[in-house]
Amino acid sequence: MQENDRDLLPEGLGDRLPQQAWASQTVRRAAHDVLASHGYARVETPVLEFEKALASRMAGVQVRRMFRFVDPVSARMLALRSDMTAQIARIAATGLSPSPRPLRLSYSGQVVTIKGDGLDPARERLQLGAELIGADSTEAAAEIVELAIETLRAAGATGVSVDFTLPDLVDALSAGTLPLPSHNIETVRQMLDAKDAGGLVDAGGEAYLPLLYAVGPFETAIERLAEFDVGGALAGRIAALRAIAARVNGKARLTLDPSERHGFEYQSWFGFTIYADGVPGSLGRGGTYAILGQTGRDPEAATGFSLYPDPLIETLSAAAGEERRLFLPLGHDREVAARQRAIGWVTVAALSEADDALALGCSHRLEGGEAVAV
Numbered sequence: 001m002q003e004n005d006r007d008l009l010p011e012g013l014g015d016r017l018p019q020q021a022w023a024s025q026t027v028r029r030a031a032h033d034v035l036a037s038h039g040y041a042r043v044e045t046p047v048l049e050f051e052k053a054l055a056s057r058m059a060g061v062q063v064r065r066m067f068r069f070v071d072p073v074s075a076r077m078l079a080l081r082s083d084m085t086a087q088i089a090r091i092a093a094t095g096l097s098p099s100p101r102p103l104r105l106s107y108s109g110q111v112v113t114i115k116g117d118g119l120d121p122a123r124e125r126l127q128l129g130a131e132l133i134g135a136d137s138t139e140a141a142a143e144i145v146e147l148a149i150e151t152l153r154a155a156g157a158t159g160v161s162v163d164f165t166l167p168d169l170v171d172a173l174s175a176g177t178l179p180l181p182s183h184n185i186e187t188v189r190q191m192l193d194a195k196d197a198g199g200l201v202d203a204g205g206e207a208y209l210p211l212l213y214a215v216g217p218f219e220t221a222i223e224r225l226a227e228f229d230v231g232g233a234l235a236g237r238i239a240a241l242r243a244i245a246a247r248v249n250g251k252a253r254l255t256l257d258p259s260e261r262h263g264f265e266y267q268s269w270f271g272f273t274i275y276a277d278g279v280p281g282s283l284g285r286g287g288t289y290a291i292l293g294q295t296g297r298d299p300e301a302a303t304g305f306s307l308y309p310d311p312l313i314e315t316l317s318a319a320a321g322e323e324r325r326l327f328l329p330l331g332h333d334r335e336v337a338a339r340q341r342a343i344g345w346v347t348v349a350a351l352s353e354a355d356d357a358l359a360l361g362c363s364h365r366l367e368g369g370e371a372v373a374v
Helices: 018-037 051-056 086-091 138-154 167-172 182-194 196-202 205-212 218-228 235-248 311-320 334-342
Strands: 046-050 067-070 079-082 102-111 124-133 159-165 253-255 271-273 284-291 300-309 325-328 345-348 364-367 371-373
Touching: 018 102, 018 124, 046 051, 051 079, 051 086, 051 334, 051 371, 079 182, 086 102, 086 124, 086 284, 086 300, 086 325, 124 138, 124 284, 124 311, 138 159, 138 235, 138 271, 138 284, 138 371, 167 182, 167 205, 182 196, 182 205, 182 371, 196 205, 218 253, 218 364, 235 253, 325 334, 334 345, 334 364
Parallel strands: 159 253, 325 345, 325 364
Antiparallel strands: 046 079, 067 079, 102 124, 124 300, 159 271, 271 284, 284 300, 364 371
16 A cells, blocks of 8 residues: 555545534434333444354345454454344343343444445444344334334434335235245346336236335325235235334324335335435334244244434534534633533633634633633
């Protein structure tokens, strides 16, 4: 590396400067306050683990997205976490296995992937979420959706919208009313996900075409899905979606895209993606899934969500107002300064006579025990 490259960061990684770091901590603090108020106990996990531990607790975890290397101590393969949900699953299945169910846990931390997602080049992101271990019922799913909305709103998001999906839709239909050859199932999933009507017909999924039109605002789309479900294979899922929507009605805009699977690698019967006004792309997703036992068997039901609030943090940091910063000259009264901090001032103390209030970003100066504009 050339000498002038020594301060470069790898592609997709970046620093958070003071205003961004402040916004990040504000979001995390607000989010964890909400989660704690609903009984979700916070846990913390290591940034790296044995690859096998991260890959074996949940079906669909993509090992190829992880940075992996050999541990010089154990000579076993390690991986940097790319998704904290798998770590929460490990904790639930090991250290907290004797705890009563349902078990409510929350978390936040940085996750890293080998490459960005789609058009987003970022390879390190903040992940923040909650998991409800031991339940994947309609009631559990409704609690998680409602909690995700409340968490985002407390963190500063406005105009929240939620898009529901049914990740196992093709499995449910192909095993019953709309059978498919086993070698066609994955292609039909892909064509539905891509909204490719021609490809869907070519894959032998012509009977699935109405699903491409059961999308949009929830009330309209759920009626179209119900009309499509002539054989009743989706009756239970449709009833569950209606119940979840009823619980969060008025708290967010609701839409439905029943065949959407992008980003739902390990979810089972229910999934959702969450958005907010003024923030590009999605802010997270969630749904139901299973935690695998020690031998990959005896799965335990779970429901949860993960938020990736970096775009919200950028929006908040750009819109943040000026801090109330008070310059404290040499020899100031420390008790007076403490009282100023208690009423909301951020104080900056002079270290020498050369220190200048304006240069240090202060709008006021402490004079005679009062804050005076400079």
